[in-house]
Amino acid sequence: MMLLPRISRRKHAFMLQYMRANSIRLSSTAHSSTNNQIESNVQDSFTRRSKFWIPTGGITATENEDAHAKLIRAGYLRQSHAGIFHMLPLGHRVLEKLERLIDKYMHQLGASKVSLSSISSQALWQQTNRLEGYGPELFRLTDRKDVPYLLAPTHEEEITTLVSKTVKSYKSLPLRLFQISRKYRDEIRPRQGVLRSREFLMKDLYTFDYSIQSALSTYEQVRAAYSRLFNELKLPYLVAEASSGDIGGDLSHEYHLPTPIGEDNVISCNSCDYVANEELATTRLGPLEDTAPSPDSGDVPPANVWRGISKDRSTLINVWYPASFSDNYINTYAIKLVLPELDASLNNPIQYWSSSEPRRHVHLVNIVDYRLGSPFSNTLKTNSNPEVLLPSDTNIDLSTITTEYVVSTRDGEPLNLLRIQDGDNCPRCSSGKLKVQKAVELGHTFHLGTRYSDPLEAHVQVPSNLIEDKAVSNSTSEMKTVSMQMGCHGIGVSRIIGAVADHLADEKGLNWPRAIAPFEVVVVPGKGLENDGVIVSEYLANSQGSRPLDLLLDDRPESLPWKMRDADLVGYPIIVILGRGWSTDRLCEVQCRRLSSVSHILLEDLPMYINHLLTQL
Incomplete structure (x- = not known):
């Protein structure tokens, strides 16, 4: 057997055991055709590209290709109808990882996951006076009995009705329920792929408290969880004071990713922490x-x-x-x-x-x-x-x-009817200048108050001292019926995919943060080194302890340059190449495009080096 690089006894024993079990030997020469496809007696601890459907090829890159076109060309999704898309295996893996990430932070808040029906009653929306106000963006339908329904773009009415029928005691509060589900909006002009589509995935967290003080505490806990989530995605997000719009309530914040293709304008100060969306932003007017x-x-x-x-x-x-x-x-x-x-x-x-x-x-x-x-x-x-x-x-x-x-506001203030421009004076500090950035909204938090609990009668019995902040004067306290204080906190799940793709894509293809990449690492062996690719993939997949690498082996019998172009387009965070350096010196070439890193690493050092790169992504 050809000499291997010096490695630990445990790793060396593993490699020998694996190779004996599969009758494989490392070789610097091309294998015969009978050995190109390795028959393994044990299930792979990695994914083989030959067994994972990624429909690439057949679509030519256009001049000034945008990120959405790259998502299609790389095999993440396909359009089925205007503003409606099918998620393919690559896209589905990104969605699954993003959903697991969201689940983690929602569970940290003590939220329980539900799955509400996509069909909602028009009668419920009439009770909250939202049916007509929402306008033609609602998908409306009737059943065979002519009962009017709609495809829900949001679920405030349904979740409030559910809770009002099941929760009667303040001891059941605070209550936090979330879902990740398909939503529907009949966009007049669907555009920019999954950034503005007619069917989309949303995460909704609905919170219920018995007092305003408790509800505002919940609101701040959710904001902190959102910050941790977007920090893990390593996105340069902005948190902007926002208008509540048709949802309702009097306190809300938006979470934006700055991008030239954004539909929103976010205004921030270069001197203080003032950040607001264009609906709410103001400027200090000059004399x-x-x-x-x-x-x-x-x-x-x-x-x-x-x-x-x-x-x-x-x-x-x-x-x-x-x-x-x-x-x-x-x-x-x-x-x-x-x-x-x-x-x-x-x-x-x-x-x-x-x-x-x-x-x-x-x-x-x-x-x-x-x-x-x-x-x-x-x-x-x-x-x-x-x-x-x-x-x-x-x-x-x-x-x-x-x-x-x-000629003035109701408070007698002068009317500024023009959009805020770069360099306008900050309304919060004396020296700051405002900056206007295009951005995509990724999430939104709302304190709803009793906007929905009042009309839908979501009431709860609460001891009066708990809501009036009075000391208990005796062993009994008068019970008082109050409307639940609600919050609604959304994240555009499918929208994040489009926004991250746009933010990180370059001329070669897509790039993904480690947290939601379809695979963390791809191993790309050169022609004739397919068996060596199996050895390296198995070694990497079993060298990370309790946190195994999510790894793909490109075992297709294509040329190395062809597979490299494909890997760049798909946007794997780390690419491990077995080429000339492997054949001569047993060195793996490790590429990380986002970090502009290219290194040649011995096999024994490969797991630690890859993990070091991934922590930066």
Whole structure:
């Protein structure tokens, strides 16, 4: 037998035993065709590429190929319909690892896992006044008895109903239930693959407490668990103060991964810990005299107008702002703070200003950005010219409508109606400047309060001293019925796959963090070294003690360059190559693209070296 590198007696004995059991010897020359496929009497402790379906090949890389295209070309998923995808074996392994990771941190919170039905009752959604508000994104259906149902995009109504029927005593609280399930949203324009799809996997954690104090403590525990989870993924995430939107509640945070393909804007300060999403972000406004003529000058600055309309089509909206900006700078979130009934979903609201259909009680609201100053506002209020206040192709008689002018918030603060820009002043500290980053939302935590427990009657009996913070004056305490305090905490499971793929991909292919990589290590033997690849794979798979490596052996009879290109595309964290260095000096070439590392390692040192690399991934 050819001499092996010096190794410990235990490892040497293992290798000898394995080789004797399988009649294998290490060789630097090509094996005969009868030995290319090794018949093993024991089950492999690693995965063979020849027995694991990865449909690669046949798809040509395009110029400026994005991460979603790489996921398809590498064999992780395939599109079945618009915005709907099949997960293939590689993608499923990533999902399974991500789910196990999430399970670990949810169990640390004391949460129990459930699996709620994807079908929900429309009647329940009517009870919480969400059925119509959610809009056309709901997939609706009826059964043979014409009972209306929907495919759930979220499960607040169902989980609240379940808990309200089963929990009556405060002693059962706090209660924490989570699930990882398929959700459905009829996106008008599905895009960017699994980042914005019509069917997706979500993790929902629902929490129930009997007091606000307990619920807020739970909320902070969940936030800490989320931070530990994203830290293990080694992602550069941002935690932003956020609006609760249609979900409800008055406290929420979003967890974002900065990326140029993100649909959200996250604003952060370069000096303090201020981070907020665009809906909630503010800026410290400069003195008015720095941006507009003084009130005494009489000068009226040039202005542009952005037009909108209310959801009920009864209110027409003019937003006036400096002519040095364009409509792209308009912040619809800021407008909705002044006029919540604004329909911000319309691409062309002007068409709804037409007078072809008779209207009653039409209302025109003029909202003026603070940068234009009081000279502009005063001039606008005295101007009744329809050519100024209405679009040119609208034949509405100004005398038939009521007109309102809004120049400040209800608190008397000036109106900043333009989107925050890089370099704007931080609202929290005196020296900081704001930075705007595109980002993908990966998770969201909500304190819901009694938003769902009130309408769905999720009540519990609690001793009054526990919720009123009073000392017990005697052996008995008056029982009081209260609505449960709820929290909802989501993670976009399938979205994380798309976001991580985009964040770490390079020109060669995908890259994965160790925590969710489909395989941690791939062993790629050169032509004629397939048997040696088995020896190395078995040695690695059995050299890690209680934490065995998740390893794939590429045992296909293809050329080494071909298999290397395939390995780069799939994005295994560590690639072990048996090539010329193995044949001559028994050295394994170890590549880690994310760490820009290429080393030649003796077999006896290989397990420790690989583990060292993996701890950095």
